[in-house]
Amino acid sequence: MQKTTIAILGGGAWGLALADLASANGHIVRVWSRRGSTNLEAVLQDAQIILSAIAMKGVSDVVSQVKSFPLSPNTIFVTATKGLDPQTTCTPSQIWQTAFPHHPVVVLSGPNLSKEIQQSLPAATVAASNDTAAAELVQLVFSSPRFRVYTNADPLGVELGGTLKNIMAIASGVCDGLHLGTNAKAALVTRGLTEMVRIGKSWGAKTETFYGLSGLGDLLATCNSPLSRNYQVGYQMALGQTLTEILANLPGTAEGVNTCQVLVQRAKQHNIAIPITEQVYRLLEGEVTTRQALDELMLRDIKPEYN
Numbered sequence: 001m002q003k004t005t006i007a008i009l010g011g012g013a014w015g016l017a018l019a020d021l022a023s024a025n026g027h028i029v030r031v032w033s034r035r036g037s038t039n040l041e042a043v044l045q046d047a048q049i050i051l052s053a054i055a056m057k058g059v060s061d062v063v064s065q066v067k068s069f070p071l072s073p074n075t076i077f078v079t080a081t082k083g084l085d086p087q088t089t090c091t092p093s094q095i096w097q098t099a100f101p102h103h104p105v106v107v108l109s110g111p112n113l114s115k116e117i118q119q120s121l122p123a124a125t126v127a128a129s130n131d132t133a134a135a136e137l138v139q140l141v142f143s144s145p146r147f148r149v150y151t152n153a154d155p156l157g158v159e160l161g162g163t164l165k166n167i168m169a170i171a172s173g174v175c176d177g178l179h180l181g182t183n184a185k186a187a188l189v190t191r192g193l194t195e196m197v198r199i200g201k202s203w204g205a206k207t208e209t210f211y212g213l214s215g216l217g218d219l220l221a222t223c224n225s226p227l228s229r230n231y232q233v234g235y236q237m238a239l240g241q242t243l244t245e246i247l248a249n250l251p252g253t254a255e256g257v258n259t260c261q262v263l264v265q266r267a268k269q270h271n272i273a274i275p276i277t278e279q280v281y282r283l284l285e286g287e288v289t290t291r292q293a294l295d296e297l298m299l300r301d302i303k304p305e306y307n
Ligand SMILES: NC(=O)C1=CN([C@@H]2O[C@H](COP(=O)(O)OP(=O)(O)OC[C@H]3O[C@@H](n4cnc5c(N)ncnc54)[C@H](O)[C@@H]3O)[C@@H](O)[C@H]2O)C=CC1
Pocket: 009, 010, 011, 012, 013, 014, 015, 033, 034, 035, 053, 054, 055, 056, 057, 058, 059, 061, 062, 080, 081, 082, 083, 112, 113, 114, 115, 251, 252, 253, 255
């Protein structure tokens, strides 16, 4: 395919892994990071794709900075952030789309532990957008024999899959840290998926999207891998460390910690049952121990599996 010029915003683990994938396919890639020496305006100049791999806490700020520079009307935005805005509960793609209403926005999300991608291990992901041509361009730019990209027309569902699974990854870390066994993990991940579908549907996402790579796929990856920072948060809490100690030593961002808070607030407003998220929230807030959180979940009123 033709060479594409790509500006990658965010020089963290994921931004750099995506930069490598696009460079390996022969594209022109420029990375901007707030602590790096590159100038944002120069990085954005003539970019056909602007990809954000910024941690959630920096997204609104970076969006405002990008808005102050002239862009080609055809520039495609891609967001790879897995978080929710604490003030508005908006997803990153909603923030980008509101700021740039006339540009296509594509969500890139899937089971993509950056360490494995950096080792060139095979993986698959999803490029989702309401603009099919934009999703297909992003698919072409990143696809290779080691990275298989699928398109999808439910960007909200794809984005929420990657975001909500972070909470289940924290819970799974707790499950493994407490040595609760394989049955417990299977129950947790399956009920976690049910909870993700319930939240996602109320938001307007499609149920089937959560059974794909960005939902179930990312759950399987992060709920079972010590490479997941969110999993590490739960695992180390089960070993008795405090959240402050864990976050001080964590390499990179565990978005699930903030997402949990946003979801609890949103679930209250919309009257949605989120028992697992609620217990993870209480654990992170120091209101319950890992054992108490487990008991709270196991001793809930018995009920039909689906209602
Ligand atoms: N590492 C991974 O395996 C994957 C991560 N993601 C998502 O990608 C996002 C970034 O993750 P990582 O690269 O792993 O995190 P990281 O902690 O390695 O990097 C975070 C990046 O965000 C930037 N940033 C943070 N606050 C900022 C601010 N106020 N202004 C400007 N830039 C700011 C940092 O400078 C850094 O470049 C997260 O939302 C994460 O959930 C998605 C898929 C895989």
